[in-house]
Amino acid sequence: MKKSMIREALPKPNVLQLSQYNITQKIMDSLINTCHRAVLFSIIDNAKHANEIADELNISLSAVYKTLNQLENLTLVQVEKFTFLDGKKIKLYKSRIGRAEIKLENNDAILHLFPNENYRKDED
Secondary structure, eight states: OHHHHHHHHSOOOOHHHHHHHHHHHHHHHHHHOHHHHHHHHHTSSSOBOHHHHHHHHTOOHHHHHHHHHHHHHTTSEEEEEEEEETTEEEEEEEESEEEEEEEEETTEEEEEEEEOTTTTTTOO
16 A cells, blocks of 8 residues: 555656656766776777777677677767778777766756767878
């Protein structure tokens, strides 16, 4: 009986609010992940391919691909261009953000993302 009373007392978020919370929460979760941050930091200044990132950070290639996929789905990274390596077409990734801030205000977490000033500057 008490559970139903509690549920009725809490306001139900609308779909838009829930969607906004979910993407913001996913981005914040991603930014606190050590592997995700390391990959983002490694591709702020220069676009790199997955093998280069894995070698630089000394992490497995599969972990890099998984991380890049998650960051790309959150639009935090983007394929800047394609190149060829050993006869294979590969993607070069670049961070779309240069800085992020998470603030706690009015009992809520506020996420501010700032664009990467180096984004698209080194295109051929």
